[in-house]
Every structure is written in C-alpha cells, then in structure tokens.
Amino acid sequence: MxxxxxxxxxxxxxxxxxxxxxxxxxxxxxxxxxxxxxxxxxxxxxxxxxxxxxxxxxxxxxxxxxxxxxxxxxxxxxxxxxxxxxxxxxxxxxxxxxxxxxxxxxxxxxxxxxxxxxxxxxGESIAALCWTDASGAWDTTGAGVTASASGDAYALTGASHFVLDGSYADVLVVAATIDGAVALFEVDPTQESVSRRRVPTMDTTRSLAVVEFAGASARLLTADGTAALERVREIACVALSAEQVGAAAKALEDTVEYSKSRVQFGRAIGSFQALKHRMADLYFQVETARSASYAAVRSLADGAPSVGVDAAVAKVYCSEALQAVAGDSIQLHGGIAITWEHDAQLFFKRAHGSAQLFGQPRAYLARMGSAAGLTA
Structure with a gap:
C-alpha cells in the first residue's frame, strides 16, 4: 500500500x-x-x-x-x-x-x-454459515433449507451451497425458511442427518462445501434471519473487498517487477511507453479500489447510515478492479502466466471466484439503482 x-x-x-x-x-x-x-x-x-x-x-x-x-x-x-x-x-x-x-x-x-x-x-473452533442455495444468490429472504417445528424442537431439510469452511467446521449456522420467513439456526454437524462434502472450485485457495440436511435437529438463534443476514452481507462485502485490494496490489506489484526484468528487443519491457501507460492505469484501479474499500470499512466501524451503499460500492468496484488487474497481469507476463507453475493464474482465479461471492456485482448495481429510483 x-x-x-x-x-x-x-x-x-x-x-x-x-x-x-x-x-x-x-x-x-x-x-x-x-x-x-x-x-x-x-x-x-x-x-x-x-x-x-x-x-x-x-x-x-x-x-x-x-x-x-x-x-x-x-x-x-x-x-x-x-x-x-x-x-x-x-x-x-x-x-x-x-x-x-x-x-x-x-x-x-x-x-x-x-x-x-x-x-x-x-481459533480452537471453526464455524460456517450455511446460507445460499444452488443459485448462489445470497438472498436474505430465502434459503435452500427448510425448517419445521415440533414444539420447541426444529428439524432442517435441504441443502446449502458455497459454504465457506463448511467441510471441516465444528459449528454450523444455518439460514432456513420457516412459515414464509428466514430464520437462523445452530446445528451440530456431527449428526448423521448432516452430510458435508468439499466441492471442486475454480479458485483452489478458497474452500467451499455443500452441506445437506435430512431432518437435522437445530436450535433457533433468531426468527428474524433476514435482518441478521442483511447485516452480515454488509460486513461480508466490506471484508471481501479487503482481500480483493490486497490481491490486486500484489498482482500489480509482481507484474511491475516482471516488466523490469523481462527483456524484449534489447530493452526491459517495462521501459516501453505503452506498457508504462497500461500499468499506470492498473495502479489507478488498485488505488481507487483501495479508497472504496477503506471508505466502506470506515462506514462500518462508525456505524454510518451509508454503510449499505458503501459496502455495495466496495463489492462492485473491488471485484471489477481485481478482475481487470489479474487479467492484464496475465497478458503482461506473456505465455508463462497461463502455466500452472506461475502464480498469475492463481490471482486470476481468485479474482473471478471472489466476484461471485455474496452475489454478483450486477445484483448490487440493480439494488442501488432501485434504491435510487432508477430502472434499467
């Protein structure tokens, strides 16, 4: 930084x-x-x-x-x-x-x-939030799991997808629909009625799982799961933007260093004006993404009324910035960047994988537009 x-x-x-x-x-x-x-x-x-x-x-x-x-x-x-x-x-x-x-x-x-x-x-216990269904919409008014009540007892049926750390978590917090609303439940993952499997991902550095429930017993945490998930989504988008800024800055740093050592036509490629301009544009994207991310976390820390909008802006802009930097990093590295041995492909996969977490950027743009009274 x-x-x-x-x-x-x-x-x-x-x-x-x-x-x-x-x-x-x-x-x-x-x-x-x-x-x-x-x-x-x-x-x-x-x-x-x-x-x-x-x-x-x-x-x-x-x-x-x-x-x-x-x-x-x-x-x-x-x-x-x-x-x-x-x-x-x-x-x-x-x-x-x-x-x-x-x-x-x-x-x-x-x-x-x-x-x-x-x-x-x-750090002795790891927890996982089971939230979205197979669509990956990260909706706060629906879930892939359904809860049924029998007195004070609850049973969950269905499946949660894209669960971060879900395959090895000691505690599961599960979003499930009950009586037309979303509630949050605590579930012990060691039950026989809970099955978990880690799934292959494009970004191998991000562990995701599918967690299935077949009548699993659960303890109600809150009946107003929508409000809780709205808060969590804001926090998650801001946190994700920090990861994205860190990755974008490192990808650009590695690219600049490579441009100083890679020689073409008797000169380091970083000395060519066209590449200087291109890397300057990438630097601008990294720094503006950093500004969006820092503004969002400051709003979150201060409890500002604008935190929802700031979190959405950080989600959209930092996702797009990391994808742009990672993509150009591969091009500026040339053929070596697409090999499994080179780290550039890892940043590229992280960029596109993280952009989908907690909802696609276009979903946030649509919500912001709707809140502002704009239509497509």
Missing part, C-alpha cells in the same frame, strides 16, 4: 498489526506453502491458522470482549484480510470469523454468543 494511504487511514497500532501479519505470512505463507495448503485434505494450513490466532489474535479482533474477543473495530480485521488476500492464504478468517461469528452476533442470542464465540476467537 502507499505510504500516504497508510498514514492517513490507520493508527500506529493498526499499522503495527499490518507489519506483524506481513512478517508472519512472509515466513509461513510462501507461494509453495499456499499451494500445499490448498491441495491438502482440509484446504487450509492449520498450523498457520494457529499461529495467526495465538500470536496475533486475528480471530478475536472483531469479537466483543464479553464473548472472549479483543473487541477491536472492523478496521483491524480489514487490515488482516488485506494481507491474507495479498498472499492468497487459505484460512478460516472470512468464513468462520467474518461470516459465521458475525451471524451469531447479529442473531442477538446471548446464550449462543457465550457458548460459541470464545472458541472461535481462540
């Missing part, structure tokens, strides 16, 4: 947090280590996650102190996610700490918060 942006956007403590995470990832999340983690049975490096939680406390940052966390703002989590995005490190940070933990908090169920959040904050 630029020095001006860093000084203007963050406190000294937050900058120190960034340096600490950078140093740890430089040692333990090398490209070779990231590929090995993505190809492992779990899909992430459990040892790295333990280091991040125990030495830095990343999982505890956004969890209130009363529930075993540090009680920091959303900005601290943003800093961590940006650095994780830069190295494409597969961890439970987005799925467990951002999605599931925030869903538990948004439910308002104090008992569940007291039971579940301390373990998540310590």
């Amino acid at each position: 630029s020095a001006v942006a860093a000084v203007g956007a963050f406190t000294e403590e937050q900058l120190e947090l960034r340096k600490t995470v950078q140093a740890l990832l430089a040692k333990h999340a090398t490209p070779t280590a990231v590929r090995a983690a993505a190809d492992s049975e779990l899909g992430y490096d459990a040892a790295l996650w333990d280091l991040l939680c125990q030495q830095v406390g990343v999982a505890a940052l956004a969890i209130p102190e009363e529930f075993g966390g540090i009680g920091a703002t959303a900005v601290e989590t943003h800093v961590v996610l940006e650095e994780l995005g830069a190295v494409l490190a597969p961890t439970p940070m987005l799925g467990s700490v951002v999605l599931a933990a925030q869903a538990i908090l948004a439910s308002g169920d104090t008992d569940a918060c007291e039971r579940l959040l301390p373990g998540i904050a310590e």
Whole structure:
C-alpha cells in the first residue's frame, strides 16, 4: 500500500498489526506453502491458522470482549484480510470469523454468543454459515433449507451451497425458511442427518462445501434471519473487498517487477511507453479500489447510515478492479502466466471466484439503482 494511504487511514497500532501479519505470512505463507495448503485434505494450513490466532489474535479482533474477543473495530480485521488476500492464504478468517461469528452476533442470542464465540476467537473452533442455495444468490429472504417445528424442537431439510469452511467446521449456522420467513439456526454437524462434502472450485485457495440436511435437529438463534443476514452481507462485502485490494496490489506489484526484468528487443519491457501507460492505469484501479474499500470499512466501524451503499460500492468496484488487474497481469507476463507453475493464474482465479461471492456485482448495481429510483 502507499505510504500516504497508510498514514492517513490507520493508527500506529493498526499499522503495527499490518507489519506483524506481513512478517508472519512472509515466513509461513510462501507461494509453495499456499499451494500445499490448498491441495491438502482440509484446504487450509492449520498450523498457520494457529499461529495467526495465538500470536496475533486475528480471530478475536472483531469479537466483543464479553464473548472472549479483543473487541477491536472492523478496521483491524480489514487490515488482516488485506494481507491474507495479498498472499492468497487459505484460512478460516472470512468464513468462520467474518461470516459465521458475525451471524451469531447479529442473531442477538446471548446464550449462543457465550457458548460459541470464545472458541472461535481462540481459533480452537471453526464455524460456517450455511446460507445460499444452488443459485448462489445470497438472498436474505430465502434459503435452500427448510425448517419445521415440533414444539420447541426444529428439524432442517435441504441443502446449502458455497459454504465457506463448511467441510471441516465444528459449528454450523444455518439460514432456513420457516412459515414464509428466514430464520437462523445452530446445528451440530456431527449428526448423521448432516452430510458435508468439499466441492471442486475454480479458485483452489478458497474452500467451499455443500452441506445437506435430512431432518437435522437445530436450535433457533433468531426468527428474524433476514435482518441478521442483511447485516452480515454488509460486513461480508466490506471484508471481501479487503482481500480483493490486497490481491490486486500484489498482482500489480509482481507484474511491475516482471516488466523490469523481462527483456524484449534489447530493452526491459517495462521501459516501453505503452506498457508504462497500461500499468499506470492498473495502479489507478488498485488505488481507487483501495479508497472504496477503506471508505466502506470506515462506514462500518462508525456505524454510518451509508454503510449499505458503501459496502455495495466496495463489492462492485473491488471485484471489477481485481478482475481487470489479474487479467492484464496475465497478458503482461506473456505465455508463462497461463502455466500452472506461475502464480498469475492463481490471482486470476481468485479474482473471478471472489466476484461471485455474496452475489454478483450486477445484483448490487440493480439494488442501488432501485434504491435510487432508477430502472434499467
């Protein structure tokens, strides 16, 4: 990140947090280590996650102190996610700490918060939010799972798709429809009536699963799941934008460095004016995406009325920026970039995979247009 942006956007403590995470990832999340983690049975490096939680406390940052966390703002989590995005490190940070933990908090169920959040904050427990159906719409008024009630007991039937960390989570938070509304439930994944499978993904550094329920017993967290999911979606879009900015900045950095060493016609290709202009355009996209992301997390941390719009803007702009940078990175690297051995293809896949998370950018544009009274 630029020095001006860093000084203007963050406190000294937050900058120190960034340096600490950078140093740890430089040692333990090398490209070779990231590929090995993505190809492992779990899909992430459990040892790295333990280091991040125990030495830095990343999982505890956004969890209130009363529930075993540090009680920091959303900005601290943003800093961590940006650095994780830069190295494409597969961890439970987005799925467990951002999605599931925030869903538990948004439910308002104090008992569940007291039971579940301390373990998540310590990194000893991993939670997953089962939300969308096979369409991947991430709708807050519907779900792929249906709940039925028998007295105070609930049973869930159906399937949740694209569940981050779902194949290995210790706790499931499930969105399910009941009586025409969406509610959130806590489910023990060890039940025989719950089946989980990790699914192949274009972005191998992002572990996704399908979770199926066949009459699984569940505990109600909140009957107003729509309100909770609306809040979680805002938080998720802002968090995802941090990852995207980190990845875009690193992809551009790698491209610039390559342009200084790749010689064509007796000159480094980075000396050609046409490529200078192209990389300057990419730099502009990275920095404007960073601005959108930082504006969104500041709105989130401050509880600003504009947080919904700011989160949507960050989702759309950062998705498009990362796709543009990753695509041009491959072109500017030439033929080597499309090989499996080169990291450029990993950033390209992350760009297109993350753009679909929590809803496609066009869905957010449509909602913003509708809110503004505009029609297509």
